[in-house]
Amino acid sequence: MADIRIKVAKDKAQFIKALRATDETSTPFQSYADALVFAAALGIKQGRREPIKEYSKEIDPIRQDIFSSKDYDQVINLLAIADTNDPNSLASNVIAEEERIKIFEEYANAGLEILEEIFKGSVNYSEQLLLFLSSERNSLTIEDNEFDLSSFL
Incomplete structure (x- = not known):
């Protein structure tokens, strides 16, 4: 496996730093990897993929083993399959691996943009x-053929 690292867009560096918990702050995510995986999932859910124009030099590229240790490599693989509809995107070669990381980075970049919009003006x-998650949950629609149990609550 090549040592391809996951990078963050330069224009999102300060924002992702603010999302990561430190000793002095309590924030939603314990690590950059956690924030990026959430952002990538949000990006694909919203159907947004944003190319990265320039990578950040403030945040060191994140090793893939950090993602693998949390089983996030499975999310990266699922994003690649969902995006390409091609099982060959999971091939064990450098080209396929680079493409999977690029797809992940671009969905994460879009997800970070969405989160920036959501958090604009927010302190906490x-x-x-x-x-946001609560409103997303409440906006889910029930399929016509499904019985809606929420009416009994």
């Missing part, structure tokens, strides 16, 4: 994230 990111 954790609270704002909970409000």
Whole structure:
């Protein structure tokens, strides 16, 4: 496996730093990897993929083994399959691996843009994230042929 690292867009560096918990702050995500995986999932859910024009030099590229240790490599693989509809995107070669990482980085970049919009003007990111997730959950529609149990609540 090649040592291809996951990078963050330069224009998102300060924002992703603010999302990551430190000793002094309590934020929604414990690591950059956690924030990037959430952002990538949000990006694909919203159907947004944003190319990265310039990578950040402030945040060191993240080793893939950090993602693998949390089983996030499975998310990266699923994003690649969902995006390409091609099982060959999971091939064990450098070209396929680079493409999977590029897809992940671009969905994460789009997800970070969405989160920036959601958190604009917010002081407490954790609270704002909970409000967003709650509103997303409530906006899910029930299929016509499904029985809606929520009416009994």
